[in-house]
Amino acid sequence: MTDTLVALDQGTTSTRAILYDANLTPMASAQEEFAQHYPHSGWVEHDAMDLWKTSRRCLAEVLKDARPAALGLTNQRETTVVWDAETGKPLAPAIVWQDRRTSEVCAKLREEGFEDEITSRTGLLLDPYFSATKLAWILDQTEGARAAAKSGRVKFGTVDTWLIWNLTKGRVHATDATNACRTMLYNIHEGRWDRTICDRLDIPMEMLPEVRDSSGDFGETTLFGAPLPIRGVAGDQQAATVGQACFTPGMMKSTYGTGCFALLNTGTEPIASQHRLLTTVAYQLNGTPTYALEGSIFVAGAVVQWLRDGLGVIENAADTLAMAQQADPEQQLYLVPAFTGLGAPWWDADARGAIYGLTRNTGPNEFARAALESVGYQTRDLIEAMHADWTAPQDTTLRVDGGLSANPFAMQFLADILGAPVDRPANLETTALGAAYLAGLATGLCPEPEAFAANWRAEATFSPEMDAATRDAKYSGWTDAIRRTLSA
Numbered sequence: 001m002t003d004t005l006v007a008l009d010q011g012t013t014s015t016r017a018i019l020y021d022a023n024l025t026p027m028a029s030a031q032e033e034f035a036q037h038y039p040h041s042g043w044v045e046h047d048a049m050d051l052w053k054t055s056r057r058c059l060a061e062v063l064k065d066a067r068p069a070a071l072g073l074t075n076q077r078e079t080t081v082v083w084d085a086e087t088g089k090p091l092a093p094a095i096v097w098q099d100r101r102t103s104e105v106c107a108k109l110r111e112e113g114f115e116d117e118i119t120s121r122t123g124l125l126l127d128p129y130f131s132a133t134k135l136a137w138i139l140d141q142t143e144g145a146r147a148a149a150k151s152g153r154v155k156f157g158t159v160d161t162w163l164i165w166n167l168t169k170g171r172v173h174a175t176d177a178t179n180a181c182r183t184m185l186y187n188i189h190e191g192r193w194d195r196t197i198c199d200r201l202d203i204p205m206e207m208l209p210e211v212r213d214s215s216g217d218f219g220e221t222t223l224f225g226a227p228l229p230i231r232g233v234a235g236d237q238q239a240a241t242v243g244q245a246c247f248t249p250g251m252m253k254s255t256y257g258t259g260c261f262a263l264l265n266t267g268t269e270p271i272a273s274q275h276r277l278l279t280t281v282a283y284q285l286n287g288t289p290t291y292a293l294e295g296s297i298f299v300a301g302a303v304v305q306w307l308r309d310g311l312g313v314i315e316n317a318a319d320t321l322a323m324a325q326q327a328d329p330e331q332q333l334y335l336v337p338a339f340t341g342l343g344a345p346w347w348d349a350d351a352r353g354a355i356y357g358l359t360r361n362t363g364p365n366e367f368a369r370a371a372l373e374s375v376g377y378q379t380r381d382l383i384e385a386m387h388a389d390w391t392a393p394q395d396t397t398l399r400v401d402g403g404l405s406a407n408p409f410a411m412q413f414l415a416d417i418l419g420a421p422v423d424r425p426a427n428l429e430t431t432a433l434g435a436a437y438l439a440g441l442a443t444g445l446c447p448e449p450e451a452f453a454a455n456w457r458a459e460a461t462f463s464p465e466m467d468a469a470t471r472d473a474k475y476s477g478w479t480d481a482i483r484r485t486l487s488a
């Protein structure tokens with residue numbers, strides 16, 4: 001059957017492959033978790049071979065009896081891999097997006113006044129989150145790496161590039177614009193690698209991959225029998241934006257997994273944020289980038305994991321629903337989950353988590369409710385910043401996905417605190433869906449974006465029920481909690 005598509009979603013904690021029919025209905029899937037390595041405080045590493053081996057095994061599993069028309073690839077973003085093109089071996093462990101080891105390098109560059117230069121060229125903030133300083137760190141640690149990179153022997157890639165290299169047995173060294181724009185080395189206005197930044201960080205441009213459209217030709221793999229063309233590539237949050245059919249300026253999606261990433265489509269002109277959001281490429285089709293404003297929150301579903309693994313007050317994430325519903329309405333507890341600092345729009349790496357409003361009656365139910373509410377409050381912070389940066393041509397409803405969006409209490413509170421409706425599709429795996437669609441678009445199996453968007457359906461809509469005075473009072477309490485939590 002060649003009217004099927006396969007998506008590979010290489011995420012932070014697991015790798016998934018999903019087979020779709022021509023209508024993009026999932027038919028089969030495989031998933032594998034892999035080890036997280038924390039060698040020092042603030043460091044997070046993956047074995048790049050684990051990323052490749054789990055990808056290969058998951059694909060092999062779903063491709064046992066299928067011969068899809070194309071493969072779409074999506075991936076955890078910013079995570080940095082450097083490898084020897086002759087041996088195929090990584091030079092060092094992959095440095096994961098969450099890794100903070102280069103915060104001093106970033107602080108030094110900021111003192112030297114380089115941040116404005118970075119932001120105006122890349123749309124990003126100067127932060128260890130992005131690939132550039134991670135790549136410089138690996139080059140600094142490995143003797144001879146810079147010379148080998150100049151000669152073309154040593155290559156750099158985000159996870160997509162590393163997987164494409166392996167899938168094509170070293171024939172293709174490429175990425176797409178949505179992944180390139182997260183490296184802090186890519187000029188989003190010119191659509192190419194930025195020489196000024198590469199020179200400043202002493203990164204040989206010879207080691208950087210070719211940047212292509214998100215839907216197009218990335219070679220083919222012959223590792224699973226008949227040749228399988230790779231025709232779609234996008235970073236996972238951008239793929240979810242595509243999977244949620246946010247193709248019109250003003251449309252927005254928010255994905256609630258471990259963290260939360262909200263992307264607002266702003267059209268074909270990049271909008272420079274005045275409120276510490278990121279300007280990012282949402283997708284690039286036929287050589288034209290469409291941009292988004294992005295807000296990244298590091299702790300969303302992870303606060304629920306903390307209730308389970310840190311506090312031990314729940315057994316399963318879903319337990320939070322009944323507990324939050326039973327929480328004492330008289331108590332107003334605020335939980336600011338700054339476990340690893342605060343992301344957008346605060347970008348405070350030194351802030352740490354805090355709880356406000358404890359009384360003698362506070363128990364696990366109130367903690368569960370505060371944890372779910374923290375996700376809504378943080379989303380409102382992002383959306384306030386987005387509205388302050390840019391006026392959308394029309395109002396659209398926020399589309400949500402990701403594991404935590406399954407929780408109706410959290411989604412109702414989100415609608416209440418935003419004072420705006422929230423739409424949730426039936427298929428919460430929008431990331432893989434977006435990757436499959438990009439591949440299907442390139443092969444002609446899937447319709448153009450307008451027709452794909454017309455087929456998008458909400459399975460549930462959450463409408464605001466909270467009165468304005470309560471909403472304002474609650475949000476003002478949160479704003480106060482944030483003010484008291486910020487480190488400076």
Ligand SMILES: Nc1ncnc2c1ncn2[C@@H]1O[C@H](COP(=O)(O)OP(=O)(O)O)[C@@H](O)[C@H]1O
Nearest residue numbers: 257258301302304305317318402403404406407
């Ligand atoms: N019913 C639920 N209620 C609250 N949180 C949930 C629920 N189901 C899953 N989660 C949270 O969602 C996260 C998993 O979502 P997922 O999209 O699989 O994340 P990731 O791709 O980042 O691993 C976990 O942090 C988990 O705690």
Ligand SMILES: O=P(O)(O)OC[C@H](O)CO
Nearest residue numbers: 011012076077097236257
């Ligand atoms: O792998 P996820 O779903 O946690 O997403 C990670 C993001 O791409 C990081 O920017």
